[in-house]
Amino acid sequence: MTNQACGKQMTPSPLTTVSRRVALGLAAALPLLRTGRAMADAGSDKASAFIDRLSHDLMAVVNGPQSTADKAAALQKIIDTNVDVDGVAKFCLGRFWRTATPDEQKQYLTLFHKVLVNNITGKVGEYAGVQITVQRSAPREDGIAVTTSVARPNSEPNKVDWLVSIDGPTPLVTDVIAEGTSLRLTQRNDYSAFLTRNNNSVSALIDALKQQAGN
Amino acid sequence: MSASRTSPSRILLTTVLLGTLLLAGCATRPPASDPDALAEYNETNDPLEPTNRVIYAVNNGLDTVLLRPLAIAYRAVLPDMVRSHIHNVLGNLGMPVQLANDILETHPRKAGDSLMRFAINSTLGVGGIFDAATDMGYPDHDADGGITLALWGLPNGPYLFLPVFGPSSPRDAAGTGIDQAINPFTWVGHGSTDRALGYAKTGIGALDARSRVLDDLDKITSQALDPYATIRSLYRQHRQSEIEDARADGQATVPAWFPAAAEKKQ
Numbered sequence: 001m002t003n004q005a006c007g008k009q010m011t012p013s014p015l016t017t018v019s020r021r022v023a024l025g026l027a028a029a030l031p032l033l034r035t036g037r038a039m040a041d042a043g044s045d046k047a048s049a050f051i052d053r054l055s056h057d058l059m060a061v062v063n064g065p066q067s068t069a070d071k072a073a074a075l076q077k078i079i080d081t082n083v084d085v086d087g088v089a090k091f092c093l094g095r096f097w098r099t100a101t102p103d104e105q106k107q108y109l110t111l112f113h114k115v116l117v118n119n120i121t122g123k124v125g126e127y128a129g130v131q132i133t134v135q136r137s138a139p140r141e142d143g144i145a146v147t148t149s150v151a152r153p154n155s156e157p158n159k160v161d162w163l164v165s166i167d168g169p170t171p172l173v174t175d176v177i178a179e180g181t182s183l184r185l186t187q188r189n190d191y192s193a194f195l196t197r198n199n200n201s202v203s204a205l206i207d208a209l210k211q212q213a214g215n
Numbered sequence: 216m217s218a219s220r221t222s223p224s225r226i227l228l229t230t231v232l233l234g235t236l237l238l239a240g241c242a243t244r245p246p247a248s249d250p251d252a253l254a255e256y257n258e259t260n261d262p263l264e265p266t267n268r269v270i271y272a273v274n275n276g277l278d279t280v281l282l283r284p285l286a287i288a289y290r291a292v293l294p295d296m297v298r299s300h301i302h303n304v305l306g307n308l309g310m311p312v313q314l315a316n317d318i319l320e321t322h323p324r325k326a327g328d329s330l331m332r333f334a335i336n337s338t339l340g341v342g343g344i345f346d347a348a349t350d351m352g353y354p355d356h357d358a359d360g361g362i363t364l365a366l367w368g369l370p371n372g373p374y375l376f377l378p379v380f381g382p383s384s385p386r387d388a389a390g391t392g393i394d395q396a397i398n399p400f401t402w403v404g405h406g407s408t409d410r411a412l413g414y415a416k417t418g419i420g421a422l423d424a425r426s427r428v429l430d431d432l433d434k435i436t437s438q439a440l441d442p443y444a445t446i447r448s449l450y451r452q453h454r455q456s457e458i459e460d461a462r463a464d465g466q467a468t469v470p471a472w473f474p475a476a477a478e479k480k481q
Contacts, residue, residue, distance in 0.1 A: 095251045180453055180459070180460075181448075185452065193440075193443070208440050212438075
């Protein structure tokens with residue numbers, strides 16, 4: 001704005017050259033911006049479609065007629081193919097991932113996967129009657145957030161955001177944010193508090209996870 | 216609620232609490248040679264952690280022997296519908312404070328919602344038992360002193376775990392104080408009946424709030440390795456998202472039913 005006004009008042013001056021250069025630069029960058037924008041939209045659409053399909057798969061399982069054991073097995077399969085479990089596990093361990101030995105890393109990944117699946121499939125009966133509706137999606141710095149409304153019988157619908165990464169060959173869920181609380185961030189804070197109180201020992205964490213996985 | 220009175224039990228409680236504060240002290244700051252640990256310490260922002268953990272343990276003990284069993288009984292004895300009516304009445308009694316905060320946050324449409332909710336639910340909703348206002352297009356929202364102070368730019372400050380109240384921060388504690396001060400029910404009547412009603416409201420409010428998080432809190436205590444840290448994380452994230460929702464108040468200043476707005480649309 002200011003540059004334009006100045007340009008009108010003063011004829012050939014360094015300022016006009018600068019503003020012209022800026023204008024030219026902007027004009028040149030515009031097509032790039034537009035493609036960037038289109039790419040972001042395509043990514044958002046892809047993520048939305050992915051969450052839409054995933055939520056239908058989830059609803060089909062939890063609201064289906066199978067036995068609880070069959071539902072748990074089907075749910076585990078959905079988690080394994082659609083959630084970036086290793087990525088979430090690494091995020092949750094945070095800075096301690098680097099200090100862990102390769103053996104500890106391997107053990108931790110296996111246990112994390114088991115505990116996560118147990119925590120989700122153990123409550124499969126409680127999810128009956130759930131309805132998930134995809135509302136919108138928006139790119140964030142760490143992925144694409146797809147906002148859904150999750151309604152359960154006899155309670156008000158909750159806002160649940162699914163963070164999706166579309167960098168890999170297939171889209172993957174990297175986080176679930178329920179009413180503003182991120183599951184992986186909460187888990188990371190839990191682990192880091194535990195590690196701080198246990199001399200930053202990853203093997204202590206592994207022992208604790210072993211206990212959780214055993215239950 | 217009636218004004219506070221100094222009683223022997225209150226003095227004892229204060230002494231015990233101050234004693235714990237002095238004994239527990241502060242968290243040790245990691246040395247600068249460990250930047251990762253230091254960054255985490257700053258991010259956690261819980262310099263009073265040892266003290267907070269003591270209060271958390273005391274609160275947790277009280278919860279285990281008193282509040283949780285009562286909340287379980289409350290949920291078992293009263294049917295869903297009655298509990299939701301009680302929740303509505305409590306929410307309606309809090310509406311004047313919500314309205315005041317909407318105004319302080321300069322959210323005129325939200326203030327209109329709160330005002331209409333109080334007017335409709337107090338009358339048509341029979342003293343707040345039924346939430347008729349939501350169906351008539353005046354949905355509920357979050358507004359309290361802590362959110363108002365956040366929108367005014369006051370920083371959150373370190374984590375505090377308060378006796379009885381639970382997770383908080385200097386900003387939220389100040390917000391709760393302001394809410395109490397601007398609540399007309401704080402100042403109405405000082406007779407014994409009013410005081411009894413005030414205590415009843417506080418007691419039922421505690422049961423209502425606790426019974427609504429029974430399953431969630433049980434899940435946290437059974438699944439978290441460090442429930443104290445998990446609750447701290449959840450509390451912070453939840454408050455942050457409430458503040459962001461309040462900040463992103465997207466309601467147009469001119470309501471849809473206003474003629475000028477209708478013309479603009481066409």
